[in-house]
Amino acid sequence: MNDSDILRNLNEQQKAACKIIEGPLLILAGAGSGKTRTITYRIAYLIAHDISPENILAVTFTNKAAEEMKERVYKIVGPVANKITMGTFHSICSRILRKHAELIGYTKNFVIYDEKDALNVIKKIIKEMDLPVESFAPKKIRKIISKYKREFVKPNMVAGGYNPNTLKIATVYDKYVKFLLRNNAMDFDDLIGKTVELMSKYPEIKEFYNEKFRFILVDEYQDTNRMQFELIKLLGDKYKNVCVVGDDDQSIYSFRGADIENILSFDKIFANTKVIKLEKNYRSTKNILKAASNVIKNNMGRKGKTLYTDWKEGEKIELIDGYSSMEEANLVMDKIKSLIARGTRAGDIAILYRINALSRVFEVAAQKYRIPYVIVGGTRFFERAEVKDILAYLKTIVNPRDNVSLSRIINTPPRGIGKKSLELLELEAAMKGVSLLEMLENLESIDLPSRTKEAFRKFYKIYSDIKRESEGKGVKEIIEVVLDKTAYIEKMYNTTSPEDMSKIENIDELLNSAEEYDSLTETPTLEEYLNQISLFTDIDAWKEKGDRINMMTVHSAKGLEFDTVFIVGAVDGLFPHINNIDSDSKIEEERRLFYVAMTRAKEKLFVSYSHTRDFRGSFMPSVVSRFIKEIPEELLVEKRKPHVKTINELPAENVSNKLAIHPVFGKIRILKTVGEGEGKRAYIALENGEKKWVLVKYARFKFPEE
DNA sequence: ACTATGGATCTTTTT
DNA sequence: GATCCATAGT
Numbered sequence: 001m002n003d004s005d006i007l008r009n010l011n012e013q014q015k016a017a018c019k020i021i022e023g024p025l026l027i028l029a030g031a032g033s034g035k036t037r038t039i040t041y042r043i044a045y046l047i048a049h050d051i052s053p054e055n056i057l058a059v060t061f062t063n064k065a066a067e068e069m070k071e072r073v074y075k076i077v078g079p080v081a082n083k084i085t086m087g088t089f090h091s092i093c094s095r096i097l098r099k100h101a102e103l104i105g106y107t108k109n110f111v112i113y114d115e116k117d118a119l120n121v122i123k124k125i126i127k128e129m130d131l132p133v134e135s136f137a138p139k140k141i142r143k144i145i146s147k148y149k150r151e152f153v154k155p156n157m158v159a160g161g162y163n164p165n166t167l168k169i170a171t172v173y174d175k176y177v178k179f180l181l182r183n184n185a186m187d188f189d190d191l192i193g194k195t196v197e198l199m200s201k202y203p204e205i206k207e208f209y210n211e212k213f214r215f216i217l218v219d220e221y222q223d224t225n226r227m228q229f230e231l232i233k234l235l236g237d238k239y240k241n242v243c244v245v246g247d248d249d250q251s252i253y254s255f256r257g258a259d260i261e262n263i264l265s266f267d268k269i270f271a272n273t274k275v276i277k278l279e280k281n282y283r284s285t286k287n288i289l290k291a292a293s294n295v296i297k298n299n300m301g302r303k304g305k306t307l308y309t310d311w312k313e314g315e316k317i318e319l320i321d322g323y324s325s326m327e328e329a330n331l332v333m334d335k336i337k338s339l340i341a342r343g344t345r346a347g348d349i350a351i352l353y354r355i356n357a358l359s360r361v362f363e364v365a366a367q368k369y370r371i372p373y374v375i376v377g378g379t380r381f382f383e384r385a386e387v388k389d390i391l392a393y394l395k396t397i398v399n400p401r402d403n404v405s406l407s408r409i410i411n412t413p414p415r416g417i418g419k420k421s422l423e424l425l426e427l428e429a430a431m432k433g434v435s436l437l438e439m440l441e442n443l444e445s446i447d448l449p450s451r452t453k454e455a456f457r458k459f460y461k462i463y464s465d466i467k468r469e470s471e472g473k474g475v476k477e478i479i480e481v482v483l484d485k486t487a488y489i490e491k492m493y494n495t496t497s498p499e500d501m502s503k504i505e506n507i508d509e510l511l512n513s514a515e516e517y518d519s520l521t522e523t524p525t526l527e528e529y530l531n532q533i534s535l536f537t538d539i540d541a542w543k544e545k546g547d548r549i550n551m552m553t554v555h556s557a558k559g560l561e562f563d564t565v566f567i568v569g570a571v572d573g574l575f576p577h578i579n580n581i582d583s584d585s586k587i588e589e590e591r592r593l594f595y596v597a598m599t600r601a602k603e604k605l606f607v608s609y610s611h612t613r614d615f616r617g618s619f620m621p622s623v624v625s626r627f628i629k630e631i632p633e634e635l636l637v638e639k640r641k642p643h644v645k646t647i648n649e650l651p652a653e654n655v656s657n658k659l660a661i662h663p664v665f666g667k668i669r670i671l672k673t674v675g676e677g678e679g680k681r682a683y684i685a686l687e688n689g690e691k692k693w694v695l696v697k698y699a700r701f702k703f704p705e706e
Numbered sequence: 707a708c709t710a711t712g713g714a715t716c717t718t719t720t721t
Numbered sequence: 722g723a724t725c726c727a728t729a730g731t
Contacts, residue, residue, distance in 0.1 A: 061721090062721085088721070089721080090721055091721095114721095115720085115721095139716095188720090188721050189721090191721085192721095252719075253719080253720075253721090255718075255719060255720085256719085256720060256721075354718070354719075355717065355718050355719070356717080356718085356719085357717060357718090357722095360722090377720090380720095411707090414707080414708070416707065416708095417707085418707045418708075419707085420707085421707090535721070537720075537721070553718090553719065553720090554719080555718090555719050555720065556719090556720085574718095577717095577718055577719080578718090579717095579718065580718080580719095593719080614722090
């Protein structure tokens with residue numbers, strides 16, 4: 001394979017990006033500009049130029065993206081592709097850390113705590129310290145700690161300032177860090193942060209990886225945070241062959257610390273950076289691209305790119321105007337039904353929303369219309385309670401120091417070990433400075449009521465039986481041992497309740513995942529399996545092009561494309577989200593998110609909204625998203641309808657005896673209204689003759705033909 | 707020790 | 722409308 005074989009598939013800018021082999025390179029790649037293609041061919045080009053695949057590191061945003069890239073490179077260069085290191089920051093760091101864990105006080109079997117585990121630890125600490133939950137909300141503290149970690153602020157470096165709570169938070173932080181270390185556990189931030197610390201502290205390790213990864217590629221660079229940047233800096237320190245690919249317009253992870261500065265100041269850290277812009281879009285029609293560009297141009301402080309396409313004009317963008325969110329969902333499904341009838345494949349359609357909560361109403365509608373669907377994301381599979389229970393058994397086998405997992409399973413299924421007993425055990429363990437499991441091994445050394453002791457003994461027997469019988473077995477078999485020894489399914493669930501049935505199905509699904517792992521891995525180990533799944537996301541598992549429509553958040557849809565896209569729930573407060581409308585920078589991120597959503601569409605884009613929406617059970621009035629208003633009217637199928645009038649916008653005398661449509665009761669007649677503001681009520685007559693008083697605040701009436 | 711129940715509280719997005 | 726938590730009853 002020679003250069004021209006590789007390069008003939010690329011446009012001029014893409015070619016240029018391949019040819020710069022050495023030195024720092026920043027590729028600004030617009031949406032749909034063939035970014036993945038460019039990276040893939042660049043890797044092939046490197047290999048064609050005698051660069052050893054072992055010396056190439058490619059960092060992607062998801063595991064799935066890494067796999068796809070590997071496959072694509074494989075198609076060009078063959079089996080040597082398997083020698084390239086590819087993965088997410090988290091998976092690569094986890095691999096590195098397992099090799100050197102002892103140097104930082106861990107063992108190579110450390111476990112990774114997910115958000116829930118981390119939150120539980122913090123809750124525990126807050127309770128222990130007897131802090132008022134009002135000013136120490138665990139979730140908020142968790143966020144603050146995560147931020148400290150990302151910025152390399154250690155507990156003893158937290159500045160007290162004027163807020164007396166800050167020091168207490170620093171104490172929680174300190175206890176949290178120590179807890180994790182004692183439990184041989186890391187959270188997501190640790191994976192990156194500790195790798196950075198490892199390399200800063202041990203020059204010989206850094207040197208090793210500098211030599212190993214002489215050529216570095218980072219995809220989705222706009223969504224890296226400071227820690228990740230530090231890591232790239234360290235890894236690329238010796239050879240400076242660092243190629244990053246990103247699009248400032250698609251930066252949508254600032255809540256996770258992603259810092260656009262990483263793009264803007266890349267060339268300050270890596271001197272003589274070459275910059276290439278990919279501005280030709282191969283994905284969307286002219287109309288979609290034009291609409292998206294008109295939205296994103298309202299953001300200030302962009303690097304500035306002008307996307308263009310040779311593609312057809314295409315269809316205009318269609319707005320879908322529902323009254324309630326239920327009606328909105330039904331109208332969307334109506335549309336989808338007719339699209340499918342006209343030959344569109346269900347798998348080529350996506351419904352994108354701002355928040356997961358919205359999936360529910362669309363799921364119900366899809367079922368009603370008998371449209372096959374798949375929901376990607378939401379509650380992660382591996383975070384479901386029944387799955388976590390089983391995994392906790394596995395984690396305890398691998399890492400006996402993991403007290404979080406042990407306290408989860410010690411009485412699951414119930415075996416007579418209650419809160420009090422567990423507390424006693426924890427107290428003893430803390431005093432002796434040993435793990436819970438070590439405590440269980442030495443039960444004789446402590447003074448306990450004999451019944452409690454017996455219960456502990458029984459549990460320890462189950463645990464050691466599992467451990468013994470797991471020796472030399474595959475992961476699936478080990479899970480079967482756990483299920484067998486604990487009688488988990490029989491004791492926890494009954495086969496008549498539908499909820500329990502779905503839990504049993506989830507456990508089956510877990511067995512399937514283990515079986516798949518066992519069969520696809522050369523030397524399967526429990527350790528590796530646990531590591532893999534703790535860094536696994538739903539999007540990684542998502543099978544594309546199934547014959548079902550796809551539903552997911554806009555965040556999950558990053559990097560994907562679909563023929564037909566529905567952006568749903570496009571109302572102010574949802575998209576942009578209510579939490580992000582109080583500052584320009586937050587609104588700009590919401591706008592980028594909307595832009596990402598729009599640019600997922602290849603052929604046809606729909607945007608839907610409703611005039612009321614469900615909020616914690618009751619109704620909330622809503623207003624069309626400001627982003628819809630930024631789409632030029634000539635790109636829309638129909639002109640935007642004037643916003644419907646609500647009862648509060650009309651004088652009382654205009655309302656009486658008027659026909660309206662109510663979100664629940666349908667066609668109604670308003671007879672009179674009483675009161676003003678919050679307490680304003682309306683007396684209405686339903687079609688069936690029934691009469692009712694309703695609160696105007698919740699019942700949003702729509703008046704026809706206003 | 708366990709289960710059922712009601713109350714409070716919350717939802718942004720994710721590795 | 723879901724989930725988490727404290728409490729009361731078994």
